[in-house]
Amino acid sequence: MPAALLSREEVLNRLLDAFRERGYEGASLAELSAATGLVKASLYHHFPGGKSEMATAVLAHLDGMLAEQLYLPLRADLSPAKKVAAMLDTIDTFYDGGRKACLFERLATSVDHTTFRRPLTRAFSTWIDAVEDVCVEAGLSRAAARGRAEDLVIRIEGALVLTAGTGNLKFFERTLTDLRKSLLAR
Amino acid sequence: MPAALLSREEVLNRLLDAFRERGYEGASLAELSAATGLVKASLYHHFPGGKSEMATAVLAHLDGMLAEQLYLPLRADLSPAKKVAAMLDTIDTFYDGGRKACLFERLATSVDHTTFRRPLTRAFSTWIDAVEDVCVEAGLSRAAARGRAEDLVIRIEGALVLTAGTGNLKFFERTLTDLRKSLLAR
């Protein structure tokens, strides 16, 4: 039996990029095949459930990446302000200033979005919870922190929609700039 | 030659619903056919450019509807507060409390989004401009008004994404509630 061409992690990274770029319906098996360098039959070997299972696996993979790169630093021993600044830097890089789409949004607005409802609900609430905690640490009430955290995720997702629709990066940039100032403001 | 079964306006309304429900890639010609009661060949009679032309026509049709139902009332001789309240009521109804998607978002995140870039840019800026003007009328500076208006559209789009992804209407509801309080606040 031939050795694996790419590690599972690398395959998932390539699938992540493909789904973000093309969306769930837009990413055909032919494209996913080209993105990974694996023919369709090989993809089915790794993901017997087909495209739906690929998307679910990519979502779980992304959750792991975010836990490590986005949420864990928010629990570090630094000032809340610094941690928020670092988070927004990471987000800016991850979305490439608004040029790259959000996997959550791509699956949330797919035709089979009900298939992904559970993992998406978990993904959004994990993100919101992490932001909420740092807001509380900065002195906001639990209720206010919750509102700010939900609002942050909502604004980032909305800004990505306007940026994608118009091709104008300013919507994403302004939103991040504003969040830097307003998230922890009293 | 047989009489038209549905008026062009009614056809566009049905196509609008279909695109909002299924998205641009998700809405197949078979579904658009079922939605309008016209077979595929008849749809091509009305829209020789195919699905892309259908979406463009629907977008123009929606622009007309919004001009009349959403933007015109914002220029009426009423207090800014009342006009904003009315606008948010209309928006709440239009998105059915978050249950129905936004056509702009569906096209903005489609694979051929570049095809729709010009009309989408126009559509978003028309919406933003209308809100900006009423904010100015309420006493906000032009710059502040612009920011609030962009933010309103961004938050509505983002709230729709989270609501669709999680199935939880609270994101949309809270966003509208918050906008009612905060849009014109000094």
Add this chain to the structure above:
DNA sequence: GTCTATACGTGGATAGAC
């Protein structure tokens, strides 16, 4: 203006060799 019928590619998916 609507229909039936059809063309032709591509979609997701599988069988089985190596």
Add this chain to the structure above:
DNA sequence: GTCTATCCACGTATAGAC
């Protein structure tokens, strides 16, 4: 674990009758 080859349904699109 990867490949070639293939299946069949459905995708968009068109021709031509009424």
